[in-house]
Amino acid sequence: MIIRAAIRSDLGAILRLLRELGDSIPEQSSTVRMSSAAVRAWTRMENDPDRCVLVAERRGQITGTLDLLVIANLTHDAQSWAIVDNLVVDPACRRAGVGRALMEEAVDRAARAGCYKVELLSHENRTGTHAFYATVGFESSAEGFRRYL
Numbered sequence: 001m002i003i004r005a006a007i008r009s010d011l012g013a014i015l016r017l018l019r020e021l022g023d024s025i026p027e028q029s030s031t032v033r034m035s036s037a038a039v040r041a042w043t044r045m046e047n048d049p050d051r052c053v054l055v056a057e058r059r060g061q062i063t064g065t066l067d068l069l070v071i072a073n074l075t076h077d078a079q080s081w082a083i084v085d086n087l088v089v090d091p092a093c094r095r096a097g098v099g100r101a102l103m104e105e106a107v108d109r110a111a112r113a114g115c116y117k118v119e120l121l122s123h124e125n126r127t128g129t130h131a132f133y134a135t136v137g138f139e140s141s142a143e144g145f146r147r148y149l
Contacts, residue, residue, distance in 0.1 A: 001098065006053040006065065011042050013062035014053065019089045022070040054105055056089070056098045064089040064098040068106045070113045082110035084120040103136045 006014060011034055034042075045051055050071070058066035066087040070080050084106050089098045110118045121144050122129050130140065 001059045001101060003048070003054055003101050004057065006046075006055045008042060008046065010053075010055055010062055011038065014055065014065050016092060017062065017065050018086060020088045020091065021086065023032045050051075052109060054102055056093075057104055058093070058098075062090075063093040065103050066102045066106055068109060070110065070115060076116045079116040080114055082106070082115045084118060087120070099132060100136055103110070107137075 004091060015038060016033070038089060045053060045067075052068045054066050055062045064087075067085045068081045069085070071083065072078075073080055084103070087102060089102075089134060107118055118138075120133070120138065122133065
């Protein structure tokens with residue numbers, strides 16, 4: 001398995017995986033033309049030096065992904081911090097170390113960027129996912145709030 005930064009040609013596979021999160025991402029295969037909104041968003045993301053979409057690849061297939069964002073900060077001696085979002089592993093590849101490898105790479109990249117912490121959010125009813133995060137060194141330390149616009 002290889003963990004690497006995603007490239008534009010990975011977008012179809014990433015969108016396929018992200019459907020597993022239950023968001024309203026249109027059904028698409030990697031061979032279908034991407035929506036112009038997805039391509040515009042991807043262009044912004046790939047040109048942001050503080051953002052990296054990682055993918056896990058095995059035998060030419062994308063089996064997992066996550067989004068890592070490094071955020072400039074004025075506290076903690078102006079050390080940055082990072083957010084991990086949209087971690088998803090293909091259901092057929094779960095419990096095979098894909099999520100762990102993605103998280104380890106994200107934490108390593110955050111450390112190399114000088115971050116003092118890595119945060120993530122997970123829906124309160126995803127207890128299995130919470131157990132996974134604990135196995136990779138994360139602990140529940142805050143209560144999250146959202147306001148959708």
